[in-house]
């Protein structure tokens with residue numbers, strides 16, 4: 043992915059992503075509602091099943107003053123690629139990823155995350171993700187290899203309670 047998406051309207055929020063992200067017991071640091079220390083990233087999907095999230099990372103996740111820590115930048119890219127894989131109904135874990143830190147990512151300012159699957163081969167799914175600033179400039183670029191794993195059982199709606207997205 044060398045170019046950002048030119049998508050203004052996010053048209054789908056697939057059940058495959060929503061169900062995982064909004065499960066009441068989900069403690070995922072990236073998207074889990076049940077993790078009070080997490081990033082609470084909320085993803086939407088384009089018609090092509092690219093994952094998109096607009097978010098602001100708080101200054102408590104800073105590395106350099108005013109900018110997001112590099113480890114958190116990797117997390118943002120990892121989570122975005124993971125959601126792009128999930129959008130295709132696949133349950134997979136990151137096997138390999140690389141990060142190109144092109145510009146510092148500001149904290150306390152809105153940024154945009156974009157991810158997509160670029161290639162599939164059996165259990166292997168190759169992905170890319172971008173972090174962009176409010177002017178559409180690319181700040182970081184990630185590439186990943188995700189490997190499908192056995193899905194966890196569905197959340198129990200009685201035990202786990204209602205999900206924030208209904």
Ligand SMILES: CCCCCCCCCC(=O)SCCNC(=O)CCNC(=O)[C@H](O)C(C)(C)COP(=O)(O)OP(=O)(O)OC[C@H]1O[C@@H](n2cnc3c(N)ncnc32)[C@H](O)[C@@H]1OP(=O)(O)O
Nearest residue numbers: 070072120121124133134135136137138166187189191194
């Ligand atoms: C359950 C879903 C959870 C979703 C949460 C999402 C959170 C965001 C995403 C994450 O952060 S996940 C957490 C970070 N990732 C991990 O902790 C994963 C740790 N690694 C593992 O548990 C295992 O390595 C893994 C399950 C991913 C894969 O183990 P396997 O033993 O099933 O697969 P294997 O290592 O044999 O690799 C599968 C294929 O990929 C190939 N491969 C591995 N590394 C490669 C590489 N670097 N480049 C190209 N190919 C590679 C490997 O050769 C093989 O090819 P073949 O199938 O053709 O033989």
